[in-house]
Structures are given as C-alpha cells and as structure tokens.
Amino acid sequence: MAKELIRLTNLTMEFDGEKILDNINLYINDHEFLTLLGPSGCGKTTTLRIIGGFLTPTSGDVLFDGQRINAVPAYQRKINTVFQRYALFPHLDVYDNIAFGLRIAKLPELEIDQRVEDMLDIVSLRGFENRKVTQLSGGQQQRVAIARALVNRPKVLLLDEPLGALDLRLRKDMQNELKRIQQAMGITFIYVTHDQEEALSMSDTIVVMDKGQIQQIGRPEDIYNEPKNAFVADFIGESNILDGVMIEDYCVEFFGRKFQCVDKGFSPKEPVDVVIRPEDIDFVEADQGHLCGTVTSITFKGMQYDIIVDFKGFKWLIQTTDYQPVGKRVGIRLNPEDIHVMKKSAYSGLFGDYSSYSAEYDEIAEDTADEE
Amino acid sequence: MKSKRLLAPYVAWMTVFTLIPLGVVVYYAFTDSLTGQFTLANLNNLGAYLPIFLRSIFLSLISAAICLLIGYPVAYTIANTSPKWQRMLSMLVMLPMCMSFLLRTLAWVAMLEDTGIINSLVTALGLKPLPLIRNNGSVILGMVYNYLPYMITPLYTVIMKIDPRLIEAAQDLGCNHRQVFTRVILPLSVPGIISGVTMVFVPAVSTFYISQKLGSTGTTMIGDVIESQFKTAYNPNLGAALSLVMMILIFICIGFMNRFTDNDEEGVVTP
Numbered sequence: 001m002a003k004e005l006i007r008l009t010n011l012t013m014e015f016d017g018e019k020i021l022d023n024i025n026l027y028i029n030d031h032e033f034l035t036l037l038g039p040s041g042c043g044k045t046t047t048l049r050i051i052g053g054f055l056t057p058t059s060g061d062v063l064f065d066g067q068r069i070n071a072v073p074a075y076q077r078k079i080n081t082v083f084q085r086y087a088l089f090p091h092l093d094v095y096d097n098i099a100f101g102l103r104i105a106k107l108p109e110l111e112i113d114q115r116v117e118d119m120l121d122i123v124s125l126r127g128f129e130n131r132k133v134t135q136l137s138g139g140q141q142q143r144v145a146i147a148r149a150l151v152n153r154p155k156v157l158l159l160d161e162p163l164g165a166l167d168l169r170l171r172k173d174m175q176n177e178l179k180r181i182q183q184a185m186g187i188t189f190i191y192v193t194h195d196q197e198e199a200l201s202m203s204d205t206i207v208v209m210d211k212g213q214i215q216q217i218g219r220p221e222d223i224y225n226e227p228k229n230a231f232v233a234d235f236i237g238e239s240n241i242l243d244g245v246m247i248e249d250y251c252v253e254f255f256g257r258k259f260q261c262v263d264k265g266f267s268p269k270e271p272v273d274v275v276i277r278p279e280d281i282d283f284v285e286a287d288q289g290h291l292c293g294t295v296t297s298i299t300f301k302g303m304q305y306d307i308i309v310d311f312k313g314f315k316w317l318i319q320t321t322d323y324q325p326v327g328k329r330v331g332i333r334l335n336p337e338d339i340h341v342m343k344k345s346a347y348s349g350l351f352g353d354y355s356s357y358s359a360e361y362d363e364i365a366e367d368t369a370d371e372e
Numbered sequence: 373m374k375s376k377r378l379l380a381p382y383v384a385w386m387t388v389f390t391l392i393p394l395g396v397v398v399y400y401a402f403t404d405s406l407t408g409q410f411t412l413a414n415l416n417n418l419g420a421y422l423p424i425f426l427r428s429i430f431l432s433l434i435s436a437a438i439c440l441l442i443g444y445p446v447a448y449t450i451a452n453t454s455p456k457w458q459r460m461l462s463m464l465v466m467l468p469m470c471m472s473f474l475l476r477t478l479a480w481v482a483m484l485e486d487t488g489i490i491n492s493l494v495t496a497l498g499l500k501p502l503p504l505i506r507n508n509g510s511v512i513l514g515m516v517y518n519y520l521p522y523m524i525t526p527l528y529t530v531i532m533k534i535d536p537r538l539i540e541a542a543q544d545l546g547c548n549h550r551q552v553f554t555r556v557i558l559p560l561s562v563p564g565i566i567s568g569v570t571m572v573f574v575p576a577v578s579t580f581y582i583s584q585k586l587g588s589t590g591t592t593m594i595g596d597v598i599e600s601q602f603k604t605a606y607n608p609n610l611g612a613a614l615s616l617v618m619m620i621l622i623f624i625c626i627g628f629m630n631r632f633t634d635n636d637e638e639g640v641v642t643p
Contacts, residue, residue, distance in 0.1 A: 052544065053543075054540055054543075073543070073548075074540070074543040074544055075543045075544070075545075075546045075547055075548055079544075080544055080545065081540075081541070081544045083537050083540070083541055083544075084537075085537070087535065087537035087538050087540065087541040088541075089538060089541070089542075089556060090538075090560070091556075091559045091560055091562075100542075100545050100555075101545035101546050104545060104546040104547055104551060104555070105546055148545070149544075149545075152545065152546070
C-alpha cells in the first residue's frame with residue numbers, strides 16, 4: 001500500500017572538511033508524515049535542504065519517484081518548503097505571497113484566484129488577502145508560509161522547524177492544524193524539529209539524528225519504548241540509564257541484582273545499557289522494594305512530582321503523583337516490561353545519570369539557534 | 373527629554389548655518405539689486421532661464437540613469453562576494469572620492485580635449501581628432517564619473533540586506549535565476565534605487581564646475597548661471613531667485629521619487 005517516494009542512499013555531506021552528514025540511508029513513503037529529530041547541528045536541516053535542492057550532497061544519491069535528482073535545481077522539483085522564520089516576501093501582500101508560485105507557473109488568473117481562496121480557507125486567513133505580511137502575527141505569518149507552499153500542490157512539503165518561533169499555546173494549536181492539513185491533502189510531510197514532544201505527537205515515522213548519523217528510525221511508540229541506544233533514550237523523554245549485564249534471554253543484572261525483562265537476543269554475559277523511564281517506576285515501602293534508596297530532592301511539576309532518589313550513589317529520576325519527603329528511605333519495584341535493554345554504543349555512560357539534575361532540565365534542549 | 377537635549381548642538385548649527393542663510397537667500401530673491409525694495413522682478417525674469425533649467429534636469433536624469441545601469445550590476449556583484457571582498461571592493465568604489473573633485477574633473481579635460489591624451493593617440497594613427505569634449509556627452513560623462521559612488525553605495529547596502537532565504541523561497545516556488553531577480557531582488561532593491569538616484573540627481577542638477585570644464589556655452593547648467601550671477605554679473609538677487617527655484621524643483625523631484633518608496637520602506641522586515 002505504502003509507495004516509496006523519496007530515497008536517500010549513502011548520503012554524505014562535507015563542509016570545509018567537516019562531515020555534516022555521514023552515510024545517511026533513508027526512504028520516505030508517499031503520504032507519510034516523517035520527522036527528522038535531533039539536537040542543533042545534528043544534520044537534520046542539512047538533510048532537508050538536500051531534499052529541497054538547496055544543497056548538493058558531497059556523495060550519495062537523492063531519488064525521487066525512482067529518479068536520481070541530485071542535479072535537479074530547486075525550482076524544478078515538485079517539492080515546496082516552509083522555511084524557518086517563514087521567509088515571506090515583504091514587498092507582496094498575503095494574497096500575492098500565496099499566489100507567487102502559481103503566477104510563476106503561469107496558471108490562468110481565474111484558477112489562481114480559486115486556489116488562493118481555497119488555501120485562505122484551509123489556513124483560516126480569509127479576509128487577510130490585502131494585509132501586508134509585516135502586519136501579521138507570528139502565527140498568521142506561519143500560516144501564510146504554509147499556504148504559499150501548499151497552494152502549488154507539491155508531492156512533498158518540507159518544513160524546517162516551522163513552529164520554532166511561536167509560543168507554546170500557539171504551537172500546540174498549529175501542531176494539530178498541520179496534522180489535519182497533512183491528512184486532508186494527502187501530501188508527504190518531511191518535518192524538521194528538535195522538539196521531541198512535537199515529533200512524537202505528529203509523526204508517522206521519526207528519524208532520530210545526531211552527529212550527522214541516523215540513530216534510529218521508527219514509529220513514535222517504538223522510538224519511545226524501544227530506544228536503540230543511550231542517545232535516543234535520553235533525547236526522547238527522560239531516562240535513567242544504567243550499566244547492566246545480560247545474564248541470559250529475559251534476565252538482566254544491574255545494581256547487583258537480577259531482574260526479569262522482556263528482551264532477548266544478546267550474547268551471554270554481554271554488557272548492556274538498561275533504560276528505565278521515570279514514569280514507569282512505582283514506590284513501595286523500603287523493605288518491600290527491589291531496590292532501596294534515599295529521596296534527595298522533590299520538585300512539583302504540575303502533573304507530577306520529579307523526585308530524585310539516590311541508589312548507592314547513582315541518582316534516578318522518578319516521576320510520580322505521590323509525594324515523598326526529602327530524606328525518606330524508599331523502595332521501588334520494577335516490572336519486567338519497565339526494563340528496556342539496549343546494546344552498548346558510543347553514547348554509553350554519557351547520558352541517563354541525574355546526579356547533576358536541576359529542575360530546569362526542560363530548558364536545556366530549547367536551543368533554537370539556526371544551524372547552517 | 374534627554375534625547376532632545378542631545379539634539380541641541382545640531383539644531384543650533386542648522387539654525388545658524390542653514391536656516392538663517394536660507395532666509396537671506398529668500399530675502400535677496402524678493403528684493404531689487406539696486407534699491408533693496410521688495411520686488412517680484414527677479415522671479416519674473418526666470419522665464420529666460422527655463423531652457424537651462426530643463427537642460428540641467430535632463431542631463432542630470434540621464435546621468436542618474438546611466439549611474440543606475442552601471443552601478444546596479446557592480447553593487448549586486450559586491451553584495452554577493454565574501455565579506456572580505458565586500459570590504460575591499462567598497463573601498464575601491466569610494467577610492468576616487470578621496471581625490472579632489474576638481475582634480476578628477478581636470479584629469480578628464482586632459483584626457484578628452486582636442487590635444488588631449490586620447491586625441492593625441494588618434495591623430496598619431498593618422499586619423500582626425502574626435503569631438504570628445506564640449507558637448508552634452510562629455511558633461512554627462514563627468515557627472516557619471518563623479519557621482520557613481522553615490523549610486524553604488526546605497527544600492528549595495530540595500531541588496532546586501534536582502535534575506536538570502538527569500539531567494540531560496542523564490543527558487544522553491546519555481547523561479548529560475550532570471551525570475552528570482554525580476555520578482556524578488558529587483559522589487560526589494562527599490563529603496564536603494566530611489567536613494568541612489570536621489571543622491572546622484574540632486575548634486576548633479578546643481579553642479580557648476582563639471583559643465584564649465586567639460587562642456588561648452590551650449591551645455592551651460594543652472595549651477596553655472598547661479599555662480600556667474602554672484603561672481604561675474606554681480607546680481608546676487610537674481611542668483612538667489614534662481615537658487616530658490618532650483619531648490620523647490622529639487623524638493624518636488626525628491627518628493628515625487630519618495631512616493632515610490634513610501635510603501636516599501638517598512639517592508640524591510642525581520643519577523
């Protein structure tokens with residue numbers, strides 16, 4: 001059913017001798033909502049710009065509908081882009097901005113008018129036709145940018161952090177709006193963001209990238225529940241990542257204790273990373289727990305408390321609605337399905353320890369700097 | 373309050389050296405040269421100078437147009453080079469202005485006159501000397517040469533500030549190179565074109581030295597007439613009247629040109 005539309009093979013991009021993209025292999029299906037997710041400088045925008053035709057890869061191929069399009073310039077591709085910070089034409093009003101691509105394509109004025117009006121309805125900007133784009137709010141500019149791209153009925157729409165400049169509330173609304181438009185028009189969306197929540201809530205497929213390499217490709221549930229390495233586990237949501245040893249199938253040892261788990265297929269005694277999501281952990285009385293530790297801090301987060309518990313010098317983040325006072329001895333129980341085992345990777349030991357935890361961890365990833 | 377106080381020196385300067393002299397010009401323009409009585413005679417006489425006014429405006433507009441045609445590609449090229457080259461090339465553009473205006477114009481005389489450098493070469497080849505000087509062409513050449521930097525600089529500044537993402541957006545929407553230029557870059561450079569044309573036209577229309585040295589009696593410009601009224605004809609009242617009319621004409625021209633930018637000036641956006 002799903003038809004492949006774009007394929008990237010062995011894509012490498014170097015800039016001034018620095019590897020920005022390192023052997024990217026990826027295919028994108030027709031009608032798919034695919035998100036490239038990663039921190040600043042991971043190569044996601046570069047990948048998008050290569051697909052859009054604004055950059056030529058150092059090596060590797062870009063295939064569109066089975067045809068190699070490396071050398072096809074941007075203006076001849078059936079792909080349109082919603083740029084970071086919109087890039088609307090300041091010398092044109094809303095109507096002329098949206099009609100821009102159709103006029104270049106020399107469509108009859110009557111059809112242009114029809115399509116622009118339809119688009120204005122879709123993005124709820126009817127009545128704004130003759131406004132100057134400089135007089136619009138961020139959210140309105142953003143919708144003009146989407147309309148300007150979609151009115152050309154591209155096969156693929158590229159979106160480069162389109163919601164980055166909007167405030168949280170507007171961002172949530174636009175996320176739903178974008179998903180709705182994508183489903184209504186049946187267009188392939190390739191979406192770039194560093195916001196994991198945005199990626200999880202909108203995408204059919206997420207591609208997690210770091211340091212110019214693809215770390216994991218999968219459905220949002222898979223990425224969250226079965227992260228492939230410590231980087232993915234840490235970048236998508238919060239994770240406690242521990243050193244462990246896989247004793248045998250369905251049995252992993254960490255903190256000197258054997259736990260039942262649902263993972264298999266490792267070699268006997270293989271050192272592994274063990275991921276435990278903070279929200280999967282249940283508190284019990286100290287003497288009944290699998291592990292026993294001391295509460296060192298508690299922060300109220302609205303929906304839950306973020307509690308840091310010290311287990312033999314290794315600090316875990318636990319998210320729960322139960323209040324636990326600082327200094328209290330607590331026990332925790334882990335169910336087999338709460339324990340995720342990953343192979344060791346270059347990222348092992350870098351993430352997942354909350355010893356340097358600060359209540360502001362949410363802000364750390366909020367680096368919206370342009371990556372060029 | 374504080375910001376207004378900072379303006380004080382400038383306001384004082386403007387009053388003493390611009391507004392009061394302007395008043396004096398107006399006073400002279402409306403008084404008789406001998407009796408000092410109020411009169412409109414000076415202004416009534418201006419009809420005789422209409423052809424010269426028109427010629428000044430005509431030659432200056434041609435010069436501004438040629439400056440635009442030469443200057444735009446230069447400014448565009450400079451704006452698209454690396455920052456290091458941009459600094460060096462804009463220095464080069466400004467370089468002639470470090471040399472005295474008089475010297476530059478006299479150098480052209482030495483080049484163009486009948487016994488000048490070019491015609492010496494031409495006659496050495498056994499040909500007749502070319503009519504290179506004392507005509508409209510040589511006056512326009514002198515003005516273009518002298519005022520070209522005033523065209524390139526504002527154009528370069530405006531073109532450089534055009535957001536490269538707008539160019540990518542245009543390509544994304546199907547523009548080839550030519551269309552990117554005509555649909556996006558050119559309309560966005562309009563403020564630069566207007567200010568460049570103004571900055572060439574205004575000094576050119578009131579210039580007096582270039583036409584004296586490179587032109588003939590048939591190419592006299594209004595600046596020359598004004599100068600002669602003060603220096604040789606000893607009729608400062610007529611000179612003042614001519615200046616006044618000149619100034620009003622320039623204001624009208626600037627006002628007319630600014631009508632084009634009114635809508636676009638605020639268009640230089642950063643979302």
